[in-house]
Amino acid sequence: AAGVIQSPRHLIKEKRETATLKCYPIPRHDTVYWYQQGPGQDPQFLISFYEKMQSDKGSIPDRFSAQQFSDYHSELNMSSLELGDSALYFCASSSSGGVRFFGPGTRLTVL
Amino acid sequence: GQQVMQIPQYQHVQEGEDFTTYCNSSTTLSNIQWYKQRPGGHPVFLIQLVKSGEVKKQKRLTFQFGEAKKNSSLHITATQTTDVGTYFCASTETSGSRLTFGEGTQLTVNP
Numbered sequence: 001a002a003g004v005i006q007s008p009r010h011l012i013k014e015k016r017e018t019a020t021l022k023c024y025p026i027p028r029h030d031t032v033y034w035y036q037q038g039p040g041q042d043p044q045f046l047i048s049f050y051e052k053m054q055s056d057k058g059s060i061p062d063r064f065s066a067q068q069f070s071d072y073h074s075e076l077n078m079s080s081l082e083l084g085d086s087a088l089y090f091c092a093s094s095s096s097g098g099v100r101f102f103g104p105g106t107r108l109t110v111l
Numbered sequence: 112g113q114q115v116m117q118i119p120q121y122q123h124v125q126e127g128e129d130f131t132t133y134c135n136s137s138t139t140l141s142n143i144q145w146y147k148q149r150p151g152g153h154p155v156f157l158i159q160l161v162k163s164g165e166v167k168k169q170k171r172l173t174f175q176f177g178e179a180k181k182n183s184s185l186h187i188t189a190t191q192t193t194d195v196g197t198y199f200c201a202s203t204e205t206s207g208s209r210l211t212f213g214e215g216t217q218l219t220v221n222p
Contacts, residue, residue: 033209033210041214042199042212042213042214042215043154043199043212044212045209045210045211048209056208056209058209090153090154092154092210097203097208099144099156099159100154100156100210101156102153102154102155103153104152104153105153
């Protein structure tokens with residue numbers, strides 16, 4: 001069965017650079033969620049989209065923005081990167097608010 | 112927003128021993144979900160409980176939802192090395208809303 005796809009899997013950036021993470025949800029899933037997970041931490045909700053419209057916003061810094069496109073893939077744009085942004089970023093998708101299926105994550109390292 | 116507290120943070124067991132992790136909330140939960148995250152992996156959905164007093168079993172795993180819908184537990188009988196990982200409880204306020212995770216219990220199993 002198709003799963004959530006995230007790219008890239010690993011990303012290394014310098015401070016103050018920008019990064020774009022991509023997420024391709026499971027086909028026919030209508031909701032995409034973004035989570036940030038620091039080392040030894042639980043995943044923290046950032047933002048979600050339902051049918052391409054922002055549906056909820058969590059602890060997402062103003063330096064970050066996200067959108068969902070007509071093909072349902074989503075991108076998380078991160079600017080002015082800081083050392084503290086180093087984390088695992090997970091995308092998840094669901095159908096009608098049901099079970100969340102998580103992607104493999106993007107490991108972002110900011111040097 | 113709702114908060115779910117999870118204990119213990121860490122649990123080390125010998126293979127064959129039982130393991131239990133607990134989640135507690137100060138407010139009534141609409142549902143409780145359990146996820147497992149292997150080291151270096153992503154959260155994987157295990158089960159969802161929605162009814163007061165609900166008990167569900169998956170092989171050696173037993174999940175319970177309290178009568179007041181404020182607490183939940185995951186019990187693993189006769190742990191195996193394949194059970195290693197972090198177990199998270201999580202909950203949504205309403206269907207489709209953000210999934211809020213507990214802090215997780217990191218389980219290590221000594222062979």
